[in-house]
Amino acid sequence: MSCSRRKFLKTTIAGAAAASVPLSALKFISPDEVRASVGDEKTRWVFLVDTQKCVGCGFCVKACKLENEVPYDVPVTRTWVERYVVTRDGQTHIDSPDGGREGYPTAKMNDEVIDPKEISKAFFVPKLCNQCQNPACVQVCPVGATYQTLDGVVLIDRKWCIGCGYCVMACPYGVRFFHPVHKVAEKCTFCYHRISQGLKTACVDACSFGARQIGNLKDPNDPVTRVIMNERVAVLKDEYGTKPQVFYIGLDKEVR
Amino acid sequence: MEELFVHGLEWTTKDLFCYPNEFIYWSIQIVMYPYMTGLVAGAFVLSSLYHVFGQEDLKDIARFSLVFSLALLPVAAMPLLMHLQQTLRAIEPLLTPHFTSAIAAFGIVFSSYALIVISEIWFVYREFIVAQVEALKDKPGAGNAVMRFLYRGMTMGAYDVSEKAIATDHRAVKILAAIGIPVACFLHGYAGFIFGSVKANALWMSPLMPVIFIMSAVVSGIALCMLTYIVIMEWKKFSTTLARGRGDQAVKVLGGVELDVIKKTSRYLLGFLIAAISLELLDLIFRGYTAMKSWDILRSVMYGKDFINIFVLQYGLGNLVPFTLLLLPKMTIRRMVVALCLVLYGVFMMRWNVVIGGQAFSLSFAGYMHYHLPIIPHNLETFKEGLFGALTVAVTPFLLFWGINKIIPCLNVPKID
Incomplete structure (x- = not known):
């Protein structure tokens, strides 16, 4: 009895874990697409x-x-x-x-x-x-929604920013704010x-x-x-x- | 047309030159966050004193503070959820944690701490839960059936209440409580790191910040637990008086025990209070002595605009007055209650002066910003980041505690354990 319960729990946990992996996480991105989205090292x-x-x-x-x-x-x-x-x-x-x-x-x-x-x-x-070159805002983003491209520009993923405001606080130049429409960090x-x-x-x-x-x-x-x-x-x-x-x-x- | 809402514009006024995008982005909820986290940590540490170190006089309060820390637990995360601009994405720090960020670990530390608290409570209450399943077996009524179903679920199939099994439970409680102490301190100390590591902010940037935060957390945690202990003991005294009459021996015994415990605990409170104040003053003196570029504006904020908040309310009313009250001879419970309330207030003002005070000046060092706490909300934002949002956070643990106490009673259960 207790053994089958264990098995049941195991299967449940494994099933829940598998179900929680979003399908989009499994999407394959071609190297060209990656290069286009994060720039290339020949530019700064x-x-x-x-x-x-x-x-x-x-x-x-x-x-x-x-x-x-x-x-x-x-x-x-x-x-x-x-x-x-x-x-x-x-x-x-x-x-x-x-x-x-x-x-x-x-x-x-x-x-x-x-x-x-x-x-x-x-x-x-x-x-x-x-x-x-060493952006404080990228360092403090808890979810990696703000990132630096290979050609040196710091960008924000509007679909992933949680709007905690840590990056806004971390920027010594005060360039960041919350977008009034999208309600995420903007710069x-x-x-x-x-x-x-x-x-x-x-x-x-x-x-x-x-x-x-x-x-x-x-x-x-x-x-x-x-x-x-x-x-x-x-x-x-x-x-x-x-x-x-x-x-x-x-x-x-x-x-x- | 959709409403254009600039976060921070509502409650910020600017003076002289501030950059156009500067507002008070971190407001009352971020004051509540370290305050509530400190209370969680304090409540748990107190319960561990009994479970780990076997302080018998804390037996009653240990059970209470353990369950109370469970009630406080979701409330430590609540201010953060209310503060997020994208609350529905709150799970993301767990999905894609970006570990160079001090906030990224919050979900992990917080949930491991929650697991420790919940499993400790389970082990403490397992015998009780099994007893409830048995007791409700033949009772009629839908309510009893629902409760029995709930308790059955809560046993998770473990019905063994033999002496050996109970002994194992106790050992598990001890181990979990012991692991919990450092995790509780870490949960809180790192709230200080979140602020102390912001190099752009001249007031926050200090390696002392995490230590200052832990010290003041322990102070507020001990104070809250002492206060609740007094409330419980007074309630017991009151109910005994009702049952047996005013002059009964039992009432005097209770009163004596209460004062004894409170006096003992207040020594720890004093020690941590001294440590917290010394560190804060050291930080202040060091800033004045080294007089870096930011000192001019910091000085004008601390000695000028925020003087009342910092030196009168925080250091004076919140530290010096209770300190004196605690040191004066012939301690009474009434004086102790006043002192404890002031200590809790002092720690709250310290959080306020760090979070709001840190945004009282512009990054340009050429202007000031003033925070106006939204009182009457006129939209979701001014509710969440206003007085009523903060009050919601403050009241929730007591509501949760009321609910949890219905299922696992922690006040006046003489039989179990």
Whole structure:
């Protein structure tokens, strides 16, 4: 009697375990499909921002929202532009209303108008995901829904993200947020759907001033690579050890 | 048109410069999570003191706290489920655990801990369950039939209640309780690691965080168990008084035993409280002394915006006052109850100040964020992440306990064990 019960339990457990394996887990993926979905090692996508050229028009933010279907009227955004105004008394004023998507038509900052005569320097800084070499967000994702492609871009699987927000907390650059429609983690992907098809990102195409450029760091003849290799560039917050891959020309010490 | 809901926008206000995507993403439920986990661990550790180390004076409370820790157990995971944006995918950390993440192991640690608690309870109650099957055998009525069916299922076919089998049960209980202690501590200590390892957050990032979390968990766990012990003993005293009259010897004996046990346990409470406060102060002093880049903004949050929460409510009301109350001579039960409530409150405020305080400043170090707890919910989100969501979490263990106690009574069962 007890022996047959044991057998029954064994069979039940085995049956339940077998039934819990989803059929999709057994799907075979061809090597070509894998390569297409995770990029290849001959490319390392990097971004170059020339802060000297940015005028704060906000077209990049608009283009990004349209291209990537992030609702226009919500304050969250995949990319944004910050305005910095340093006054003669050494104070730094920073703002980025709605991510700068409407540009900066007034001199008003945080309900305060700064006297132009008091300004010692002022500039704009576009921000986007740094597609870090050592991404903190990928490290902390408990289900592996966010991952790094072989060509260096960090992506999110919207069908697998549980929405715990750990990655949002882990990013030192504050680029992540919850998508208002899909309710999962969201961030800049360097327009992976475009760059993997030979196009430029939406923000690069929208920038009339050449402040934003995308390139392949593994191609020595790429104009972006040449600038990164031959000129003086900086990255944001390198003290976190994330090895960010968005490079800046003319980065000021006040930039956060 | 579908409602566009930006998670965090509802309860966050920003001051000066914060990045556009920054909001208070981890809110009240993430305060509740380590708080409830700490209580689970504390309740289990207390029951183990009897089962493993044979502290006879804890015999009554051991059974209670074991069953209470089962009631608390689902509630430790409940805040996380309510917090997830995709609650239906909560099983995924078990299907595809990504072990570089501190959260990935939660499901595994949590379910192994649950298995330990459930099997320990099974061994403790097996004799009782078999007795129930026999007792309900000839009783009429559908209710009794259902209960008998339930108990029959719960025996899992093991009807042997010979002396030898019962001795084996007891040995199994002891082993399970012994394994349970480190697992309970791990379950909690690693909640601290989840926060301490977030390098982007200047307040959380500290190797002391897991240790601080374990210490304060033990403090809150002991405090809750002492409090429930007092409630049970007072109830016993009350019922004895009703049965035998006010001046009866038994009432005095109960009162004496109660105060004795509570005094003994309060020494452990004091020790852990000292350890917890020392570690927290060490962390604070170290941050001030080394004065890294983040210190300017941390200082303005700690000594400015959150001063009342941290120094008045947490350290003052939640630590210093109960500490003094516990050290003063001529301890009474009433004073002890006040001190224990304040200790529980102090630990809650510590969780609050870590979770909410850690998001009170921008990653840019140039702005602040304020959290406004949603009180009256107007959609699911503001219920889940609001006052009523938190209250649901706080009340659930007592409801569960009421239900579980119907099946396996743990209060006033003199016969078994």
